[in-house]
Amino acid sequence: MVRAAVLHAPGESLRLTALELPEPGPGQVRVRIAATGVCHSDLSLARGTLRQAMPVVLGHESAGTVVAVGEGVTRCAPGDRVVLCWAPPDGTCWFCLEGEPWLCEHSSDAASAPYARADGADVYPGLSTGGFAEETVVSERAVLPVPDAVPLEHAALVGCAVMTGVGAVLNTAQVREGQSVLVVGLGGVGLSVVQGARLAGAGQVIVVDRSPDKLELARTMGATDVLEAGGELAKQVRGLTGRRGADHAFNCVGLADTIRASWSATRRGGVTTIVGIGGKEQQVTFTALELFHFARTVQGCVYGSTDPLTDIPRILDFAAQGRLDLGALITGTVGLDGIDGAFAEMSAGRGVRTVVVP
Ligand SMILES: [Zn+2]
Numbered sequence: 469m470v471r472a473a474v475l476h477a478p479g480e481s482l483r484l485t486a487l488e489l490p491e492p493g494p495g496q497v498r499v500r501i502a503a504t505g506v507c508h509s510d511l512s513l514a515r516g517t518l519r520q521a522m523p524v525v526l527g528h529e530s531a532g533t534v535v536a537v538g539e540g541v542t543r544c545a546p547g548d549r550v551v552l553c554w555a556p557p558d559g560t561c562w563f564c565l566e567g568e569p570w571l572c573e574h575s576s577d578a579a580s581a582p583y584a585r586a587d588g589a590d591v592y593p594g595l596s597t598g599g600f601a602e603e604t605v606v607s608e609r610a611v612l613p614v615p616d617a618v619p620l621e622h623a624a625l626v627g628c629a630v631m632t633g634v635g636a637v638l639n640t641a642q643v644r645e646g647q648s649v650l651v652v653g654l655g656g657v658g659l660s661v662v663q664g665a666r667l668a669g670a671g672q673v674i675v676v677d678r679s680p681d682k683l684e685l686a687r688t689m690g691a692t693d694v695l696e697a698g699g700e701l702a703k704q705v706r707g708l709t710g711r712r713g714a715d716h717a718f719n720c721v722g723l724a725d726t727i728r729a730s731w732s733a734t735r736r737g738g739v740t741t742i743v744g745i746g747g748k749e750q751q752v753t754f755t756a757l758e759l760f761h762f763a764r765t766v767q768g769c770v771y772g773s774t775d776p777l778t779d780i781p782r783i784l785d786f787a788a789q790g791r792l793d794l795g796a797l798i799t800g801t802v803g804l805d806g807i808d809g810a811f812a813e814m815s816a817g818r819g820v821r822t823v824v825v826p
């Protein structure tokens with residue numbers, strides 16, 4: 469039995485429950501969780517904006533230590549420090565063979581099969597991970613080694629926010645040295661975009677958010693210009709970029725008006741990358757003439773266009789070398805009983821990443 473925070477239905481509070489977690493089967497690994505970041509997708513899943521089979525143990529941004537491995541496991545052994553990947557590609561589907569493993573058809577399969585039991589009922593692992601618990605069982609494809617120089621609390625964030633944000637810059641948008649970058653929305657992902665832009669050697673990094681605290685934090689991570697949300701964004705950005713607009717915009721919010729504003733703030737031929745997950749009721753409109761005239765690109769970004777097998781170790785190396793500041797993203801630590809409070813803080817736009825230490 470391990471303790472876990474279980475969600476029984478969208479909109480309810482999480483309940484601390486004893487979870488019957490089976491020993492790992494063939495190809496599976498049991499991990500003692502050291503830390504799990506509270507991601508905005510957890511909040512969306514808890515409220516029912518995103519769907520997930522229930523009852524569920526949410527939490528998908530985790531790192532920990534392998535405690536047992538099932539038959540045939542070759543990628544790790546008990547005692548290994550690992551980060552969990554919530555979308556492990558199978559390596560065999562059409563998308564994987566095309567070199568787009570972030571779109572793998574089977575990377576989310578584990579989320580739709582029960583992995584444990586509580587109070588006599590089947591329980592599902594949130595986004596295939598089940599990180600809001602003392603331990604979890606995942607596929608060996610979902611664990612990647614963490615270098616000794618990186619604390620597990622920091623490594624956890626690489627599993628989702630950091631991989632998504634840094635991947636958006638390096639993989640999806642492929643920002644080049646000297647280019648100007650606009651980042652709209654400074655949560656864990658947005659601030660990771662800022663750090664990714666610094667890694668890419670971006671010339672200007674302009675950031676927008678409602679929170680003065682987050683704007684200041686962004687400055688310490690490489691932002692060159694900070695804008696408090698509410699102004700006329702396109703005009704402000706043109707004023708900072710020789711009247712042209714930014715080469716790249718990263719929308720980490722997912723609301724229609726902010727996507728439209730991000731697009732308008734890019735130069736002719738500029739690129740807007742949509743990183744934040746919006747709702748299906750969010751309609752973004754463009755006129756046919758402006759789509760032609762501005763020759764801009766809008767592109768979606770799933771999980772930072774990441775091949776986790778190669779990219780997660782690469783990001784962890786950046787962290788080990790001190791080229792990414794993961795600790796600065798952590799603005800709070802709670803136990804398994806503090807997750808609802810972390811959701812409330814997140815809804816209010818306070819803090820960047822709360823880490824759950826079971
Ligand atoms: Zn996430």
Ligand SMILES: [Zn+2]
Nearest residue numbers: 558561564572
């Ligand atoms: Zn695949």
